[in-house]
Amino acid sequence: MTSMPESAQLTRNPPPVVSCRDLTKSYAMGEQALQVLRGVSFDVKPGEFVAIMGPSGSGKSTLLNLIGALDTPTTGSLSIAGTDVGGLDDDELAHLRNRVIGFVFQQFNLLRRTSALENVKMPLLYSRTPAKDADAVAAQRLVAVGLGDRQGHTAAQLSGGQQQRVAIARALVTSPQLILADEPTGALDTKTSKDIMDLFTQLHRDGMTIIMVTHEAEVADYAERLLRFRDGLLVDDIRQTPKAMP
Amino acid sequence: MNLANYLTSALAAIRLNAMRSILTALGVIIGVASVIVMSAIGSGARQEVERSISRLGTNMLTISPGSSRSGRSRGGAGTATPLSEDDMDAIADRIAGVSAVTGSLSINAPIIYGNKNWTTSVTGTSASFPEVRDWEVDEGYYFTPEQVQRGAKVAVLGSSVVREVFGGASTIGERIRIAGAPFEVIGVMKTRGQAGGFRDQDDIVLIPLSTARARLAGQNATVPNQAGSILVKVGDAGDLAAAEEDIVDLLRQRRRIRTGMQDDFRVRNVAEIVQARTAAQQTLTWLLAATAAISLIVGGIGIMNIMLVSVTERTREIGLRMAVGARKRDILAQFLTEAIVLCIAGGLIGLALGVGATYAIAFLAGWPVLVSGTVIAVGIGASAFVGVVFGYVPARQAAHLNPIDALRYE
Structure with missing residues (x-):
């Protein structure tokens, strides 16, 4: 568990994007309750690039689901962009996922037979963005990830690295305050992984808050802060110098 | 979305x-x-x-003789004493709301024209038949009361008969033989079509009632002027039920049916059949x-x-x-x-x-x-x-x- 040595100075800093206090999550397994998170507290400040590591069963995926507003905590408090997640209903959680959070998945999760542009646009369909604006924003995000010339290609026609870029453009399309990446390079080769991590580094330099779960130390090196989890507890909170882009 | x-x-x-x-x-x-x-x-x-x-006419009543009775045995439909022209006249004279009455004596008989042969319903009627049935003559004319009176050998054809026997050509003035006797065709009825999809109403030859009786039906010993069924047209459909009751009373009286005995005739209205x-x-x-x-x-x-x-x-x-x-x-x-x-x-x-x-x-x-x-x-x-x-x-x-x-x- 982390202490908060700088708490006196926090008031002058901007409010944290993510703030957890004594967070627990347990699942009913028949008669018994399985406690996956056993009291976790930490803050993520705007603009931070955080890597989360830990063996499987350490609770890191559960934590990511909670921060991603896909699930609600059992006890403790979790606030995302100033909103306490604990008291939200399904629709409010969906709204939070739509406007505040951008997801990047290991398996990209693109609609394979749908064009890159349509894939990027999808979150905008759920935010009542006018169709014309949606097209323009989606096209702009594709340019930003270096796929301006691939708008009409279906996901199936793109390479793995390109698909993950489309997925990142999709995560960015609603201008979220936070990007959540779950093993973003897990399905990519070393060279492509590096390209994708360079893209994350670029986003970080532009001021985006990024939380990334990974089990590869080399990937975690790109972050400026490393949280290690074990048995449902936060065991390490390390500031590090991120590996720079070449 | x-x-x-x-x-x-x-x-x-x-x-x-x-x-x-x-x-x-x-x-x-x-x-x-x-x-x-x-x-x-x-x-x-x-x-x-x-x-x-609407073709049959909803304000029409059909009266037909019922079954005869002698002791416990009952005959089939139509075996009772036939209805007569006197019954027709009585109905026309004494029942309120009745606008026209006709007899209808049908016999299936062959008609012959040249080398063509066609068996159809030959029906003897009064001159008021077109009025009772709301059925107009298309070509020529319907026989007159005078022709009915003297038993003229004239015929008015239904359009199906014209089609089958004459192949659709003009038939007025032609001679046909019905049950062996020569008849002059004086008119053709308008086409009415199927009745409820079961029977072709136009497959008919209409002749004077008296002629039908003399040439086709044969004399009935007890009722020399039998009329077959009697068709009654009631001027206003609202009077139908009352007219039906009055006719039943009148006929029971005329046929001397005692109180408590069943009718030996049937009065039906078209609406019932169609219903x-x-x-x-x-x-x-x-x-x-x-x-x-x-x-x-x-x-x-x-x-x-x-x-x-x-x-x-x-x-x-x-x-x-x-x-x-x-x-x-x-x-x-x-x-x-x-x-x-x-x-x-x-x-x-x-x-x-x-x-x-x-x-x-x-x-x-x-x-x-x-x-x-x-x-x-x-x-x-x-x-x-x-x-x-x-x-x-x-x-x-x-x-x-x-x-x-x-x-x-x-």
């Missing part, structure tokens, strides 16, 4: 699985087509019955509708089945949509729209096929059909309804997926 998004997404999903979509919609296509065909045949038949009501027929027709329509509804339900089950498969196949997509901000009702609406679009598309194709098949049947089988706006609306409405009913369960299942599990689904 708005409606346009749902539609776009539904159409895209249907296009991606074009073959499967078509096969799935086939159930609805066949269901709607059968709804259209069945109800077109049903309402065609009903319309035909309704038309025949019975309409009821039978209604049963048929319901049967047809039930058959069609069952095939539509089977089609709906097909839709539900494939939508359930689709939800399972697209579990990750559903999880993703939820992760990027889709609410439960967005997912529900998306899959429901897909089912409804599939059903309505099937419904439209089924409508086209059904209307085509209906006219093919009308043409090939010669059945009366009626494709009404209501039928079309019901067909389309039913397919949309099937979409909602059978699309709801799969859509609800999709909407209630847990986003975390859905995203991990392999």
Whole structure:
């Protein structure tokens, strides 16, 4: 568990994007309750690039689901962009996922037979963005990830690295305050992984808050802060110098 | 998402699985087509019955002799003492509201013209027959009371007889032989068509009542001036029930039937006959509708089945949509729209096929059909309804997926 040595100075800093206090999550397994998170507290400040590591069963995926507003905590408090997640209903959680959070998945999760542009646009369909604006924003995000010339290609026609870029453009399309990446390079080769991590580094330099779960130390090196989890507890909170882009 | 998004997404999903979509919609296509065909045949038949009501005339009463009685044994219908022209006159004179009366003595007899031979219903009537039946002469004239009086050998033909015997050529002034005796054709009746789809009313030869009695029916010993059935036209349909009662009283009196004894004659009104027929027709329509509804339900089950498969196949997509901000009702609406679009598309194709098949049947089988706006609306409405009913369960299942599990689904 982390202490908060700088708490006196926090008031002058901007409010944290993510703030957890004594967070627990347990699942009913028949008669018994399985406690996956056993009291976790930490803050993520705007603009931070955080890597989360830990063996499987350490609770890191559960934590990511909670921060991603896909699930609600059992006890403790979790606030995302100033909103306490604990008291939200399904629709409010969906709204939070739509406007505040951008997801990047290991398996990209693109609609394979749908064009890159349509894939990027999808979150905008759920935010009542006018169709014309949606097209323009989606096209702009594709340019930003270096796929301006691939708008009409279906996901199936793109390479793995390109698909993950489309997925990142999709995560960015609603201008979220936070990007959540779950093993973003897990399905990519070393060279492509590096390209994708360079893209994350670029986003970080532009001021985006990024939380990334990974089990590869080399990937975690790109972050400026490393949280290690074990048995449902936060065991390490390390500031590090991120590996720079070449 | 708005409606346009749902539609776009539904159409895209249907296009991606074009073959499967078509096969799935086939159930609805066949269901709607059968709804259209069945109800077109049903309402065609009903319309035909309704038309025949007006053809027969609703304010007409038919009086026919009933069964005879001697002791305990009863004869068949028509074995009682025949009705006579005196009965006719009594009804015309003494029953209030009666506007015209005629006899109707029918015998099936062969008629011969040249080398043509045709057996038809030869019916002896009074001169007032056209008025009683609301049936006009098309060509020539109907025989006069004077011709009836003297038993003239003249005939007025129904249009089917003209077609069968004369091949449609002009017949006025021609001579035909009925039961061996020569008759002059003096007129042709207007075409009336089928009566309730069962009997051709135009297959008839009309001759004076007296002539029919003398030449065809043979003399009845007790009633020399028998009239067959008596047809009574009541001027105002509202007087029908009263007239019917008065006629029964009058005839019981004339035929000396004691209180407590049953009538030996029958008074029927056309409306009753037609009502019975309409009821039978209604049963048929319901049967047809039930058959069609069952095939539509089977089609709906097909839709539900494939939508359930689709939800399972697209579990990750559903999880993703939820992760990027889709609410439960967005997912529900998306899959429901897909089912409804599939059903309505099937419904439209089924409508086209059904209307085509209906006219093919009308043409090939010669059945009366009626494709009404209501039928079309019901067909389309039913397919949309099937979409909602059978699309709801799969859509609800999709909407209630847990986003975390859905995203991990392999």
